[in-house]
Amino acid sequence: MQQKVHKLFADIIDVRYPKPACSACDLRDLWCLPIGLKGLEFQQMDSIINRRKRVKRGEYLYRSGDSFRSLYAMRTGFFKTVLNSENGQEHVTGFHMTGELLGLDAICNDSHSCNAIALEDSEICEIPYSALESLCREIPALQHQFHKIMSREISRDHILMVLLSNMHADERLAAFLVNLSQRFEARGYSPVEFHLRMTRGEIGSYLGLKLETVSRTLSKFQDESLITVQNKQLVLNDLARLRQIAGRPNLSGN
Amino acid sequence: MQQKVHKLFADIIDVRYPKPACSACDLRDLWCLPIGLKGLEFQQMDSIINRRKRVKRGEYLYRSGDSFRSLYAMRTGFFKTVLNSENGQEHVTGFHMTGELLGLDAICNDSHSCNAIALEDSEICEIPYSALESLCREIPALQHQFHKIMSREISRDHILMVLLSNMHADERLAAFLVNLSQRFEARGYSPVEFHLRMTRGEIGSYLGLKLETVSRTLSKFQDESLITVQNKQLVLNDLARLRQIAGRPNLSGN
DNA sequence: CGAGTACTTGAACAGTGTCAAGCTTAGTGG
DNA sequence: CCACTAAGCTTGACACTGTTCAAGTACTCG
Numbered sequence: 234m235q236q237k238v239h240k241l242f243a244d245i246i247d248v249r250y251p252k253p254a255c256s257a258c259d260l261r262d263l264w265c266l267p268i269g270l271k272g273l274e275f276q277q278m279d280s281i282i283n284r285r286k287r288v289k290r291g292e293y294l295y296r297s298g299d300s301f302r303s304l305y306a307m308r309t310g311f312f313k314t315v316l317n318s319e320n321g322q323e324h325v326t327g328f329h330m331t332g333e334l335l336g337l338d339a340i341c342n343d344s345h346s347c348n349a350i351a352l353e354d355s356e357i358c359e360i361p362y363s364a365l366e367s368l369c370r371e372i373p374a375l376q377h378q379f380h381k382i383m384s385r386e387i388s389r390d391h392i393l394m395v396l397l398s399n400m401h402a403d404e405r406l407a408a409f410l411v412n413l414s415q416r417f418e419a420r421g422y423s424p425v426e427f428h429l430r431m432t433r434g435e436i437g438s439y440l441g442l443k444l445e446t447v448s449r450t451l452s453k454f455q456d457e458s459l460i461t462v463q464n465k466q467l468v469l470n471d472l473a474r475l476r477q478i479a480g481r482p483n484l485s486g487n
Numbered sequence: 488m489q490q491k492v493h494k495l496f497a498d499i500i501d502v503r504y505p506k507p508a509c510s511a512c513d514l515r516d517l518w519c520l521p522i523g524l525k526g527l528e529f530q531q532m533d534s535i536i537n538r539r540k541r542v543k544r545g546e547y548l549y550r551s552g553d554s555f556r557s558l559y560a561m562r563t564g565f566f567k568t569v570l571n572s573e574n575g576q577e578h579v580t581g582f583h584m585t586g587e588l589l590g591l592d593a594i595c596n597d598s599h600s601c602n603a604i605a606l607e608d609s610e611i612c613e614i615p616y617s618a619l620e621s622l623c624r625e626i627p628a629l630q631h632q633f634h635k636i637m638s639r640e641i642s643r644d645h646i647l648m649v650l651l652s653n654m655h656a657d658e659r660l661a662a663f664l665v666n667l668s669q670r671f672e673a674r675g676y677s678p679v680e681f682h683l684r685m686t687r688g689e690i691g692s693y694l695g696l697k698l699e700t701v702s703r704t705l706s707k708f709q710d711e712s713l714i715t716v717q718n719k720q721l722v723l724n725d726l727a728r729l730r731q732i733a734g735r736p737n738l739s740g741n
Numbered sequence: 742c743g744a745g746t747a748c749t750t751g752a753a754c755a756g757t758g759t760c761a762a763g764c765t766t767a768g769t770g771g
Numbered sequence: 772c773c774a775c776t777a778a779g780c781t782t783g784a785c786a787c788t789g790t791t792c793a794a795g796t797a798c799t800c801g
Contacts, residue, residue, distance in 0.1 A: 316645055316646070318734070320734055324649045326645045337637075337638055337641055339638070340634050340637075341635045341636075342642070347645070369623075370627065381594055382595075383591075384594035385595035387592045387644065388592045388595055388596070390644035390645065391570055391592060394580060394644065394647060394648060394651060395572055395580075397651035397695060398578060398694070399695070401789090402788075402789070432747065433749095438652070440652070443790060444748080445749080445750085446788090448747095448748060448750080452750085480573060480574060655756075656757070686779065686780085687780065688780095696757080699758075699759085699782085718765085718767095718780080
């Protein structure tokens with residue numbers, strides 16, 4: 234992640250590795266779990282997070298079928314989640330960055346239903362689920378925040394469903410780029426210049442398009458001077474226009 | 488709802504109208520909230536459900552923008568939820584029947600983001616959300632069940648996203664019919680003969696197809712003797728084959 | 742530096758969408 | 772109870788977006 238605009242506190246907590254502390258974590262400003270907690274409650278939250286994992290690029294955080302024990306809060310890095318269907322096809326259900334919670338879809342089955350794969354070297358806080366449920370019974374603010382996070386995931390998916398049913402290739406791509414832009418900005422990076430961590434094929438899978446269509450549409454945007462793209466390096470030259478093409482401003486919030 | 492196979496307890500609890508009792512409610516066998524509760528806990532659950540609503544066909548249970556106070560558990564009937572996007576378009580995000588919980592997507596915003604509209608006269612248990620959160624702190628089984636329900640909603644949406652990105656019109660339709668069949672069966676109705684409560688346009692909106700395509704595909708299925716369709720009355724003549732066309736067995740479970 | 746992966750671009754094709762016309766059904770009011 | 776009307780549905784012809792297949796290029800990583 235280059236082009237850092239605001240300095241995050243990541244460095245401070247890195248020295249404590251491998252024991253993270255929610256109280257010292259900058260992700261509180263995003264949508265991570267501890268939003269709204271106070272003094273002592275942070276310590277309780279810290280106490281249930283037993284370790285931080287490092288996941289290298291290409292490695293799996295969990296696989297479909299793995300038994301479900303923990304949720305995972307992203308500290309740094311970039312992930313994709315992939316659902317593989319019967320006929321061997323893979324489908325990307327999401328791209329995930331700092332502050333997001335992975336594994337929510339596993340609660341209902343007691344086992345993971347998708348694969349979580351790092352697209353760059355990443356750090357993860359493992360949150361044992363049963364401990365989290367216990368703590369939610371003690372700390373109403375944590376409980377509420379957890380419910381909000383699940384609810385937001387549902388809302389996001391509904392918006393994505395609209396995108397997948399109604400929108401044309403260029404609208405989908407524009408919405409995708411605008412969404413990435415917002416999310417980078419919320420994390421203190423440039424909203425107009427960033428590095429795509431996924432392949433064209435992965436973008437296509439996520440947006441319901443073939444990789445050739447993604448490639449062609451990016452080329453078209455470049456011809457129209459909306460973006461400058463060179464391999465995975467991307468500059469958004471006309472965010473306003475991209476927003477307009479996307480139609481709906483938010484692909485999936487945050 | 489005709490073609491009832493197993494008799495439900497609906498009649499028993501109807502005489503108590505308007506005060507429902509989870510302890511006497513047959514929906515426990517589905518995925519409603521009180522799964523796994525014991526004696527006294529049922530009474531606690533009953534005590535927070537303050538009233539049962541009747542919603543007539545065509546009426547709204549809630550609208551996008553309404554402030555969020557309660558979740559709604561469906562007792563009887565049939566609902567659609569509709570997201571309307573900026574440009575005035577409507578998009579059906581789900582069809583909902585007995586035992587399902589509506590309003591989960593509203594928790595994150597404190598206001599509803601979609602419209603819930605009855606497709607037939609329905610009865611609803613209103614569950615004040617703050618009371619539910621309180622009770623979840625007291626009853627671990629309820630808490631866990633609530634989390635499972637939200638998680639399942641997320642899993643479903645992911646599967647629907649795969650359907651919307653990858654599958655052809657006939658595959659979508661087949662998956663849709665198989666899913667309806669399963670859900671009717673789980674509720675004690677015939678899995679092979681039922682009444683569609685939604686229009687072709689609503690099916691199309693949900694599946695990301697135009698109503699003409701839905702109509703054509705249904706006609707095609709009929710020509711191939713897979714189904715018999717007359718207006719909204721439907722018979723599935725070859726469920727196995729439909730399942731095969733659908734590819735993935737579950738569109739959205741239960 | 743070489744091999745494999747990722748990407749770009751072209752041309753032909755297929756599946757849905759669009760537009761239009763006519764038909765059926767359900768609901769309303771006389 | 773029947774006639775009327777609006778809404779829903781079916782079907783055809785045609786257009787168009789995105790897919791498929793293919794070939795060639797450019798990266799990336801060991």
